[in-house]
Amino acid sequence: VTVEMKSSKVAIVRMNRPPVNALSKDLMHGLRRTICDLEDNDVKGIVLTSSSKVFCAGLDLAELLNPTQEFVSSFWKELQGLWITLYSSRLVTVAAVNGAAPAAGCMLALSCDYRMMSSKNVIGMNETKFGLFPPPWFVELMADTVGRRKAEMLLLQGTLLSTEDALACGMIDQIVE
Numbered sequence: 001v002t003v004e005m006k007s008s009k010v011a012i013v014r015m016n017r018p019p020v021n022a023l024s025k026d027l028m029h030g031l032r033r034t035i036c037d038l039e040d041n042d043v044k045g046i047v048l049t050s051s052s053k054v055f056c057a058g059l060d061l062a063e064l065l066n067p068t069q070e071f072v073s074s075f076w077k078e079l080q081g082l083w084i085t086l087y088s089s090r091l092v093t094v095a096a097v098n099g100a101a102p103a104a105g106c107m108l109a110l111s112c113d114y115r116m117m118s119s120k121n122v123i124g125m126n127e128t129k130f131g132l133f134p135p136p137w138f139v140e141l142m143a144d145t146v147g148r149r150k151a152e153m154l155l156l157q158g159t160l161l162s163t164e165d166a167l168a169c170g171m172i173d174q175i176v177e
Ligand SMILES: CCCCC/C=C\C/C=C\CCC/C=C/C(=O)SCCNC(=O)CCNC(=O)[C@H](O)C(C)(C)COP(=O)(O)OP(=O)(O)OC[C@H]1O[C@@H](n2cnc3c(N)ncnc32)[C@H](O)[C@@H]1OP(=O)(O)O
Pocket: 019, 020, 022, 054, 056, 057, 058, 059, 060, 061, 062, 063, 064, 072, 075, 076, 100, 102, 103, 104, 105, 126, 127, 132, 133, 134, 135
């Protein structure tokens, strides 16, 4: 995770785990630590983005291949900790979605106060497409953002929306070129 101060009050927080910013336990820990440190330093707002062409590919599936029970438990704790920290942060949080944001990548964006996204990208929770279900707090985030019926349809079908479709249903707030 890298931090660039745009002013004394606004920080650009970049996920920097090539090639796709898959959320490993370490990346999630780094993000949470960074947000907490910025909160402690009188910063007012952050822009969460990526240093590569993918915003975030979701959970690191490689790290979850044949894990021990202990690792799954600590991984899940880290994921929940990151979500709680970001969602409840006192900072103004903006997601600059500058690449694909599937699954937990979408969760990160939806946990922010405002979302801008570059065109020709995709965002959504596609877990059902590979036989997983999103946890209830992912579901609530989606329902709070696009409405319950739309969320139900998107989650049932594991739809990844284009930038334009995401704007049309309120999943993002602005398209930025
Ligand atoms: C944690 C609990 C475990 C137990 C499970 C039990 C219950 C779980 C219940 C619920 C969990 C649900 C919540 C799940 C949330 C998730 O986030 S799951 C992850 C979903 N992510 C995706 O579906 C995205 C998959 N990736 C892509 O679609 C594309 O990679 C892309 C992001 C659009 C980028 O495309 P492109 O730029 O073309 O890059 P490549 O596809 O070529 O990928 C480059 C390399 O990156 C590797 N990679 C991609 N995504 C991931 C990933 N999520 N984790 C790990 N690695 C990833 C890809 O394999 C390539 O690697 P190589 O270069 O081939 O080595």
